[in-house]
Amino acid sequence: MDSLEVLCTADIHIGRRPSRLPGRFDPAEFSPRKIWGDLAATAVNREVDAVVVAGDLVDSENRYAEAFGAVESVATTLAEADIPLVVVAGNHDADVLPDLADAVDHLQLLGRNGTWERRTLTGVDGDALLHLDGWSFPSRYHHESPLATYDLGDDGVPRLGVVHADVSDEDQYAPVAVDDLATSGHAAWVLGHLHVPGTRHDNPPVLYPGSLQPLNPSETGSHGAWLLSVESDGTVDVKPLESATLQYEEVVVSTTPEQGFHDIVDVAHEQLRDTVTECSTGTELLAAKLVIEGRTDAHADLRSRRGELEQIELTDGGTTVRVIDVEINTRPAIDLADRAGDEDPIGYLAGLPRALDGDEPIGPYRDVIEAAHASVRETHDSNAYRELKSHDETYTRPTEAETKDVLGQQARQLVDAFVEQQG
Ligand SMILES: [Mn+2]
Numbered sequence: 001m002d003s004l005e006v007l008c009t010a011d012i013h014i015g016r017r018p019s020r021l022p023g024r025f026d027p028a029e030f031s032p033r034k035i036w037g038d039l040a041a042t043a044v045n046r047e048v049d050a051v052v053v054a055g056d057l058v059d060s061e062n063r064y065a066e067a068f069g070a071v072e073s074v075a076t077t078l079a080e081a082d083i084p085l086v087v088v089a090g091n092h093d094a095d096v097l098p099d100l101a102d103a104v105d106h107l108q109l110l111g112r113n114g115t116w117e118r119r120t121l122t123g124v125d126g127d128a129l130l131h132l133d134g135w136s137f138p139s140r141y142h143h144e145s146p147l148a149t150y151d152l153g154d155d156g157v158p159r160l161g162v163v164h165a166d167v168s169d170e171d172q173y174a175p176v177a178v179d180d181l182a183t184s185g186h187a188a189w190v191l192g193h194l195h196v197p198g199t200r201h202d203n204p205p206v207l208y209p210g211s212l213q214p215l216n217p218s219e220t221g222s223h224g225a226w227l228l229s230v231e232s233d234g235t236v237d238v239k240p241l242e243s244a245t246l247q248y249e250e251v252v253v254s255t256t257p258e259q260g261f262h263d264i265v266d267v268a269h270e271q272l273r274d275t276v277t278e279c280s281t282g283t284e285l286l287a288a289k290l291v292i293e294g295r296t297d298a299h300a301d302l303r304s305r306r307g308e309l310e311q312i313e314l315t316d317g318g319t320t321v322r323v324i325d326v327e328i329n330t331r332p333a334i335d336l337a338d339r340a341g342d343e344d345p346i347g348y349l350a351g352l353p354r355a356l357d358g359d360e361p362i363g364p365y366r367d368v369i370e371a372a373h374a375s376v377r378e379t380h381d382s383n384a385y386r387e388l389k390s391h392d393e394t395y396t397r398p399t400e401a402e403t404k405d406v407l408g409q410q411a412r413q414l415v416d417a418f419v420e421q422q423g
Pocket residue numbers: 056090091092164192193194
């Protein structure tokens with residue numbers, strides 16, 4: 001037989017809008033609902049054998065009305081092309097998906113009420129090619145592993161497990177161990193719940209397709225549906241289609257002391273363009289959080305002109321790049337050697353890191369080093385940290401060198417703080 005192709009996705013959350021998009025961008029244009037609609041065309045064009053959704057197709061119960069039309073239209077388009085649409089419920093749509101599946105033709109929900117249920121894909125002559133084994137969230141929370149109640153047999157036909165479950169250490173959303181999935185005998189698993197896409201195990205693949213369209217700035221990187229191919233010998237290959245039209249990224253700009261405000265804006269543009277080259281070709285909008293760090297003479301300028309940075313927008317090929325947030329972590333460019341020896345607190349503090357580095361006499365700082373070290377040791381010896389010491393053997397008594405490191409950093413920070421207060 002030829003290989004089977006299954007278009008896999010999860011965590012679509014129809015009803016939500018991607019957050020933090022500036023006003024001029026139409027949230028509906030980038031909504032999960034829109035991308036979900038586009039997915040039907042992709043499935044038909046690629047002539048896939050099935051579309052599988054591993055839960056959280058709909059964001060919540062109160063999105064029933066909004067989801068109805070979107071789900072029905074995709075189900076109809078797929079049915080006309082003879083492509084089954086097979087879904088399981090996740091924690092978000094546990095109480096809406098069963099009703100939706102009752103109401104919408106050609107939407108096949110597997111595993112109602114936390115049971116296991118099988119749908120088999122067959123070839124032209126009716127022989128079984130692939131079992132889809134699915135389990136649905138029975139309610140908003142589920143504290144046991146769905147695998148604990150797995151009761152479908154193995155008849156030699158490759159099995160694809162489909163479940164909304166959590167492989168992290170959380171225990172309220174169907175906790176499951178990657179090892180248990182990898183050794184269950186299934187040819188592959190498609191999971192929902194975690195929005196970060198990627199395989200958590202290679203052979204057999206344990207795949208989180210991730211959110212179909214990223215929903216907030218923490219969901220960085222490429223997103224989209226995945227294509228899963230099952231060869232006739234049961235081996236499975238997965239690859240990302242990177243079909244999302246939106247990508248969030250954090251772009252870090254490191255400044256140098258002599259750079260002025262304009263230089264930093266120039267570098268920011270350059271780095272934003274570089275980031276576009278790493279986006280998938282279908283990315284229409286790159287929504288970037290700009291983080292500026294380092295020591296710079298433009299430290300004060302950056303703060304007073306942050307509004308200008310928040311307006312940065314450019315286009316590169318078919319991608320619009322838009323800054324949606326700016327974080328300024330710069331510090332003033334202060335030459336410690338210039339300040340050290342001044343008859344003021346800044347002079348005293350500026351000399352300390354230099355003395356620790358051997359660039360100034362250490363004499364005037366002996367007292368403060370001794371006092372700091374005594375205090376660090378006293379804290380380390382105190383009962384409050386006894387637990388920590390008995391459980392972590394790497395947590396040893398601080399050496400004087402460690403105290404000096406911390407002292408130097410603290411002095412440097414205090415210099416920054418004082419200089420900033422002076423304007
Ligand atoms: Mn979920």
